[in-house]
Amino acid sequence: TKDDQDKQVYIVYMGALPARVDYMPTSHHTSLLQDVTGESAIENRLVRSYKRSFNGFAARLTESEREILASMEEVVSVFPSKKLKLQ
């Protein structure tokens, strides 16, 4: 069993970008990560942000951090990044 400190890359999918012009996706993603991890420096947590065509980010999370994020009102789903294949 993975102990809670094991982290893996999860995709946090947040759906369509909010239409509000003042919405700043990356700062939203950063504050969500800071809330969930309790860490202010999240550079080595945040793998990438999705912010041009839809909303979300990829981050290194523990299982319990994943669960917290998945329950949030602004999150659709949180699922592990996995390896697909060329066909």
Next chain:
Amino acid sequence: TTTSWDFMGLKQGKGSKRNLSIESDTIIGVIDSGVYPESDSFSGKGFGPPPKKWKGVCKGGKNFSCNNKLIGARYYTPKTEGLPESARDNMGHGSHTASTAAGNAVKDVSFYGLGNGTVRGGVPAARIAVYKVCDPGDPGCTTDGILSAFDDAIADKVDLITISIGGDDSSLFEVDTIAIGAFHAMAKGILTVNSAGNSGPQPSTLSSVAPWIFTVAASNTNRGFVTKVVLGNGKTIDGRSINSFDLNGTKYPLVYGKSASSSCSAASARFCAPGCLDSRLVKGKIVLCDSANNPDEAQAMGAVASITKSSIADVGSIFSFPVSVLLEADYNTVISYMNSTKNPKATVLKSETTFKQTAPVIASYSSRGPNTIIPDILKPDITAPGSEILAAYSPYAPPSKSDTRHVKYSVLTGTSMSCPHVAGVAAYIKTFHPHWSPSMIKSAIMTTAWPMNASTTPMAEFAYGAGHVDPITAIHPGLVYEANKSDHITFLCGLNYSGKKLRLISGESSNCAKEQAKSLPRNLNYPSMTAQVSTTKPFKVTFRRTVTNVGMANATYKAKVVGSKLKVKVVPNVLSFKSLYEKKSFTVTVSGRSLHAESLVSAHLIWSDGFHSVRIPIVVYAS
């Protein structure tokens, strides 16, 4: 692609009608392993500046230059040992798919003389934007990178996305990366074309299940490669492979892998399993192996060539030395010759090209339905050439395992190859109808597909969908089945997506209306009709559909049902249109006796005005 476009009627140059100014304004996003930018297939010679709508960039990394053909490049692959961080193709796959979709026409191309012809894409005048998400080895193609590629491709304003990538199993949409990316692409009017997968012929093996994705199965073309084996007694046997090596007809001693080992049991040695062959027993000989999976083992031990056995007869591969793959009966002929001859000898000839292959036939490897996530949405959607396709490649990648050669064009097989064919055709159709939505393009291609032969294809429509793509007829489909973003939101409501999930995905604050929540997936306005029924009792299912007139303004279409095993009633069965883009709805009621488990019964509904034939499959099956 030297023959696949001719095979489906899309002749090169003036041979086909083209809208070159719009084609040149078309941008195809290729999410794959990058490209070899120096390839002639991606030369910018003769191209004007990128289209005004282009919002992308050329960030292909060090020593990666774009041009007016290859207008954009981004990469999402992590640093890999020994490989420069760039959009450069280290696998050959991305160059192949990009050139199949939209590569320049390059004359007199072959694989060491094999398959000679003009390599080209479906829309050679179109531009290519590269989004590299795969590199060799670990971690391969990561979903977090793929999602980033969609995020950029959509915002960069590509017209169409082709992605020949998939997983081993299907997932619910909200955890399916390609479904998520494709949904937001569809919402912005971008069609995503995706390979069905190579896990066939078993049922329910495809992973591309979302209705807003265009899922492509693979078939062969009339061109095949034959690699003859000539025995010492003069008998000639046809085998499959793409063998460019010439032994000049010299015959070499034959040895069976089973008796060429000093370290393994006969049971392992007969397959030429790694570490089993003894070089003293195989050096300078032709080795017989009961499997085509480890050909380079024999080569490493000094064999001159190998003759192997396989049950898959419909596709040939490239090997790093002379190999011919025989069907069991033919392989046994060689075995019995060897067992009955004192000094058995043979030779393997260089491959020859034949144009007499029965085609199109669905490829054995092509993944099949039914759709495990949405049983009432038929997948795959369409079939296109995927077997033995010659297209651009990357000299950074070996053309086969343990191969020391470097080539700029090579032959690949898979639904990875059929996918960009459909992407090329979709872009071609779009040049005649630039304002058509993704679903209209998809409908035009599906309702005009060549029928494929159910009697020779296990699982029929679950193997080939609507049939084989026909680019020329698809330009004028007559009627189309449209499904826009709100139709797909209703579809999701019917699948109990509601509340926060739906609001976030749709980006709208609305919840599902009662009507929407009650909608059935089979009533999505899809260019095929599918229903899973129980096995225990007779069934009666209805489908509601709406067609849009894109043919002649004044037109009257009459319904006809082909296929007798289903009782089908169409109401109304005559549709009269007075104007273009006018919509008419109808109901189809399908009934029949109870079905055996895992059996399917199909028919086709054809709307015809005497000129257009708008044909869609009706499939009823028992789980």
